[in-house]
Amino acid sequence: MKKTCLAGNDCPLSRAYGAVGDWWSLLIVTRVLLGERRRFSEIQEDLGVARNILSARLRKLVEEGILEKVPAPDGSLYQGYAPTEKGRALFKVIVALLQWGETNCRGSPGATSSLVDRRRGRPVPAIEVRAADGRVLGPDDLRLVTPGTVKA
Amino acid sequence: MKKTCLAGNDCPLSRAYGAVGDWWSLLIVTRVLLGERRRFSEIQEDLGVARNILSARLRKLVEEGILEKVPAPDGSLYQGYAPTEKGRALFKVIVALLQWGETNCRGSPGATSSLVDRRRGRPVPAIEVRAADGRVLGPDDLRLVTPGTVKA
DNA sequence: CCGTATCCATTCCGATACTG
DNA sequence: CAGTATCGGAATGGATACGG
Numbered sequence: 001m002k003k004t005c006l007a008g009n010d011c012p013l014s015r016a017y018g019a020v021g022d023w024w025s026l027l028i029v030t031r032v033l034l035g036e037r038r039r040f041s042e043i044q045e046d047l048g049v050a051r052n053i054l055s056a057r058l059r060k061l062v063e064e065g066i067l068e069k070v071p072a073p074d075g076s077l078y079q080g081y082a083p084t085e086k087g088r089a090l091f092k093v094i095v096a097l098l099q100w101g102e103t104n105c106r107g108s109p110g111a112t113s114s115l116v117d118r119r120r121g122r123p124v125p126a127i128e129v130r131a132a133d134g135r136v137l138g139p140d141d142l143r144l145v146t147p148g149t150v151k152a
Numbered sequence: 153m154k155k156t157c158l159a160g161n162d163c164p165l166s167r168a169y170g171a172v173g174d175w176w177s178l179l180i181v182t183r184v185l186l187g188e189r190r191r192f193s194e195i196q197e198d199l200g201v202a203r204n205i206l207s208a209r210l211r212k213l214v215e216e217g218i219l220e221k222v223p224a225p226d227g228s229l230y231q232g233y234a235p236t237e238k239g240r241a242l243f244k245v246i247v248a249l250l251q252w253g254e255t256n257c258r259g260s261p262g263a264t265s266s267l268v269d270r271r272r273g274r275p276v277p278a279i280e281v282r283a284a285d286g287r288v289l290g291p292d293d294l295r296l297v298t299p300g301t302v303k304a
Numbered sequence: 305c306c307g308t309a310t311c312c313a314t315t316c317c318g319a320t321a322c323t324g
Numbered sequence: 325c326a327g328t329a330t331c332g333g334a335a336t337g338g339a340t341a342c343g344g
Contacts (some may be wrong), residue, residue, distance in 0.1 A: 012249075012254040014253075016250070017175045019253075024317095033291045035296055039325085039326085055326085055327055088291050092251075097248075100241055101167045114296060117283045119283070124281065127244055127281055138243070143270050145267070193306075203339095204308070204338080
């Protein structure tokens with residue numbers, strides 16, 4: 001997909017794409033956010049991504065204000081990465097996608113829910129879209145309003 | 153990103169990526185799901201995507217069981233596309249990403265929320281991750297359990 | 305109108321070598 | 325350890341021409 005095609009677009013989904021960039025970035029943010037793996041080599045090891053790619057993605061994520069550089073947690077002189085508020089807000093997206101994958105893309109049969117509530121150690125229930133009055137909404141209950149000429 | 157790197161992976165996020173494929177696919181599903189644009193040319197027009205790309209994505213989405221071919225709504229002899237249950241389940245992900253984009257990637261200043269509750273015509277509140285007891289969870293309240301050797 | 309097949313340019317990714 | 329620079333192969337995307 002050509003960047004310019006969607007980058008300048010007014011659609012929130014397109015802007016989100018422009019900011020996040022690609023799936024590597026989402027995986028990286030996931031590690032930093034949920035995995036407490038905040039250092040270059042830790043992320044690199046976990047993801048198995050090439051170092052130059054990781055480097056480029058981290059730089060972009062910092063530019064976009066999704067991550068920020070912080071002093072390493074262990075006091076060493078190297079960098080660590082922490083999510084900003086904007087990055088932390090992404091966790092709803094990650095949870096939604098994670099749950100969708102668990103429910104709809106079952107791989108090995110033994111695989112179980114992998115997201116747990118820390119306080120109780122219990123699985124996190126499926127995320128729901130709710131109206132202001134609290135009722136659960138489905139796709140047919142929503143309408144996508146496109147003020148300008150731009151769609152989706 | 154090499155497909156094989158994540159496709160065979162046991163991580164739900166990776167499987168989700170393998171199934172959805174790319175951002176074009178997400179945009180396509182969005183149109184079909186929320187935009188009631190269910191025919192080839194309608195989607196093509198809205199998204200401005202090349203026809204060969206759209207063709208390939210639609211085929212993949214059908215293969216993955218996210219969309220299915222249906223008779224065209226107007227009774228013409230051409231195809232239409234409808235979301236399956238699996239595809240409909242994706243709408244939570246789309247809403248999450250849409251809302252994130254609205255909140256965190258504001259483009260033109262005039263842009264407002266574009267997702268409304270059909271019944272009341274009111275904006276849909278921000279989606280929340282909740283524990284079983286209903287309390288709202290943040291990133292720090294979650295733990296990602298990795299049963300096997302595979303991460304993320 | 306609904307796609308598919310081909311061509312070409314661009315981009316992406318991984319491996320490797322290198323710097324501080 | 326934490327990156328950056330470069331290179332070659334692979335995949336992607338758009339335009340176009342073509343077939344059902």
